[in-house]
Amino acid sequence: xxQVKQNSPSLSVQEGRISILNCDYTxxxxxxxxxxxxxxxxxxxxxxxxxxxxxxxxDGRFTVFLNKSAKHLSLHxxxxxPGDSAVYFCAAIDNSGNTPLVFxxxxxxxxxx
Amino acid sequence: xxxxxxxPSNKVTExxxxxxxxxxxxxxxxxxxxxxxxLGQGPEFLIYFQGTGAxxxxxxxxxxxxxxxxxxxxxxxxxxxxxRGDSAVYLCASSPFRDxxxxxxxxxxxxxxxxx
Numbered sequence: 001x002x003q004v005k006q007n008s009p010s011l012s013v014q015e016g017r018i019s020i021l022n023c024d025y026t027x028x029x030x031x032x033x034x035x036x037x038x039x040x041x042x043x044x045x046x047x048x049x050x051x052x053x054x055x056x057x058x059d060g061r062f063t064v065f066l067n068k069s070a071k072h073l074s075l076h077x078x079x080x081x082p083g084d085s086a087v088y089f090c091a092a093i094d095n096s097g098n099t100p101l102v103f104x105x106x107x108x109x110x111x112x113x
Numbered sequence: 114x115x116x117x118x119x120x121p122s123n124k125v126t127e128x129x130x131x132x133x134x135x136x137x138x139x140x141x142x143x144x145x146x147x148x149x150x151x152l153g154q155g156p157e158f159l160i161y162f163q164g165t166g167a168x169x170x171x172x173x174x175x176x177x178x179x180x181x182x183x184x185x186x187x188x189x190x191x192x193x194x195x196x197r198g199d200s201a202v203y204l205c206a207s208s209p210f211r212d213x214x215x216x217x218x219x220x221x222x223x224x225x226x227x228x229x
Contacts (some may be wrong), residue, residue, distance in 0.1 A: 004155075006155075009153075032215050036220075041222065042222050043117070043204055043206075043220030043221050043222045043223055044156065044204070044220045045220070046217055046218075046219075049215070051215075089155050089156070091155075093215065099161070099169070100146055100148075100158035100161055100169065100172070101146075101148075101156070101158070101218060102158070103148075103155030103156045103157070104155050105153065105154055105155045106154075106155050
């Protein structure tokens with residue numbers, strides 16, 4: 001049973017526009033959420049995270065929003081650039097620390113020039 | 114500095130054979146994780162080491178899978194009697210240990226295992 005769900009397998013956005021990637025989770029014990037970006041033949045690289053005590057975290061063009069009551073988070077990329085084209089994984093962790101990440105299936109973002 | 118490295122990058126084997134996959138974590142990272150990413154899926158947890166000991170091996174799918182980290186650095190994931198369903202990318206990640214707060218996991222490029 002998927003505890004972290006990314007229901008859109010792919011997303012296509014024009015360069016310069018906003019990309020919004022969505023993620024839902026079912027485990028209320030999750031207290032830290034992360035987005036990873038993955039290029040082909042490379043491992044996932046950390047992009048941005050948010051603690052469950054916050055509802056927004058911003059880092060440059062990337063903003064993550066968390067709605068705890070809805071068990072939903074989203075990643076906004078604005079403006080989108082062709083180099084952002086990659087697979088984006090939402091991940092969650094419970095009792096922050098040295099425990100494994102639980103990943104969604106990923107969303108493939110294509111930014112069209 | 115050097116990141117997490119994994120060897121081989123690709124491994125093709127026949128059903129029933131034994132394989133070993135190696136992970137070199139970032140120097141000084143005490144925590145080491147193995148994940149498996151099947152086609153169309155996100156990475157799924159297999160096993161986690163803190164130092165030399167397996168702190169959590171609940172993700173290993175069955176007793177054909179085993180992992181070691183004898184000196185608290187390099188880890189080897191071992192798969193016996195491989196099956197076609199074992200075909201996947203095997204990812205290793207490491208993180209420094211802190212007793213509180215989230216520790217970022219740094220991933221290697223993965224080993225793509227194909228069982229024919």
